[in-house]
Amino acid sequence: QVQLVESGGGLVQAGGSLRLSCAVSGRTFSTYAMGWFRQAPGKEREFVAAIIWTGGSTNYPDSRKGRFTISRDNTKNMVYLQMNNLKPEDTAVYFCAASRGPTLLRLRASYDYWGQGTQVTVSS
Numbered sequence: 001q002v003q004l005v006e007s008g009g010g011l012v013q014a015g016g017s018l019r020l021s022c023a024v025s026g027r028t029f030s031t032y033a034m035g036w037f038r039q040a041p042g043k044e045r046e047f048v049a050a051i052i053w054t055g056g057s058t059n060y061p062d063s064r065k066g067r068f069t070i071s072r073d074n075t076k077n078m079v080y081l082q083m084n085n086l087k088p089e090d091t092a093v094y095f096c097a098a099s100r101g102p103t104l105l106r107l108r109a110s111y112d113y114w115g116q117g118t119q120v121t122v123s124s
Contacts, residue, residue: 002026002113004096009118016086020118022079022096030074033099035111036081038092050105059105086122093117
């Protein structure tokens with residue numbers, strides 16, 4: 001069983017930065033691919049970023065390349081999402097997720113475990 005707990009959300013002004021953290025319990029953390037998704041009110045949950053277990057390969061949608069950076073520390077069972085130059089449209093609940101496989105990481109269905117989410121609000 002794997003449990004994920006997100007933290008680091010909050011209220012920030014447009015142009016600001018936040019770093020989200022995801023603490024992962026489970027002995028096999030280093031074998032999972034990890035992802036971040038977000039869900040705004042009234043919208044579907046969407047892919048934000050993913051990283052495979054070695055940390056050497058990351059995946060982002062084109063719209064967020066350059067502003068968001070995913071990273072992981074397998075020694076601490078942690079995954080991070082650094083978000084810079086935040087915009088009001090980035091306002092959403094952000095979820096951390098774990099996947100047993102390395103492929104199709106942009107799809108929600110590829111993930112086996114999810115956290116409860118952390119709220120990010122960007123004011124204009």
